[in-house]
Amino acid sequence: MVISNVAALVEDRPLAEIRPEDSVRDACKTMCDLDVRAAVVLDNRRLVGVLSEQDVVRKCICADRHTAETKVSEIMTGDPATIGSDGNLAEALEIMSRGGFHHLPVMHDGKAIGLLSNDDIPDEYRMLLERFKEMRGG
Numbered sequence: 368m369v370i371s372n373v374a375a376l377v378e379d380r381p382l383a384e385i386r387p388e389d390s391v392r393d394a395c396k397t398m399c400d401l402d403v404r405a406a407v408v409l410d411n412r413r414l415v416g417v418l419s420e421q422d423v424v425r426k427c428i429c430a431d432r433h434t435a436e437t438k439v440s441e442i443m444t445g446d447p448a449t450i451g452s453d454g455n456l457a458e459a460l461e462i463m464s465r466g467g468f469h470h471l472p473v474m475h476d477g478k479a480i481g482l483l484s485n486d487d488i489p490d491e492y493r494m495l496l497e498r499f500k501e502m503r504g505g
Contacts, residue, residue, distance in 0.1 A: 370492070373459050374452035377473050377481025384409050384479075385418060387440035391427050394418055394439050405470040407479045408443050414479050416443035417470050449474045450483070456492045459483055 370376060383406035385394045398406050398420070408416035418439050426442035427434055448466050450459050452475040463471050463485055473481040 370456060370489075372452060373450055373454045373456065373471075373473050373483050374475065374480065376456075376487045377483055380481065382407065382479065382481055385439055386410065387415060387438065387443070389439045390435050391418075391423055391432075391437045391439060391442060392434035395423060395434065403482070404484070405482055407472055407482055408439055409479065412478070414447070414449065414472055414474070416440070416445045417447045417468075417472060417482070418443045419470055421469070444468065447472055449479075451475070452480060456488055457496050460485075460488060460493065460496060 381401040381403060383398050383401045383403045385397055385406045385408055387408055387410050394406060398404065405417055405419040407414055408418055416439070422442050422444060423434070426432075427437050432442075447468075448462050449472045450462060452473055454473075459471055463469065469485045471483045472479045473483050
């Protein structure tokens with residue numbers, strides 16, 4: 368399978384969109400309904416954050432915060448790094464690796480069109496990239 372860009376990995380999947388003022392409980396219901404592990408946070412259609420299951424567990428549940436009373440804006444990862452829809456897998460892996468995060472919004476014309484997960488990138492591409500880095504000396 369040849370993957371020409373990151374848009375090809377996310378184009379056929381649902382994108383969970385939530386708002387900063389939504390409760391964490393409502394955001395979790397949206398993610399559950401769409402069977403996804405993360406959502407983009409939009410304020411007037413502008414990307415302002417990403418909320419992942421990990422954010423919910425670490426910043427809400429383990430912090431003894433109530434999901435119905437906690438706003439998404441209080442625990443989301445704000446101002447996330449993004450990648451353009453024409454970006455390649457090596458760029459996506461580099462951005463996620465450098466930033467230490469698992470989900471990367473895919474953008475087209477200033478609009479979030481998908482959310483790429485580290486798990487979406489085939490192992491073969493990871494191995495090829497690692498091999499390439501080794502051959503280049505770093």
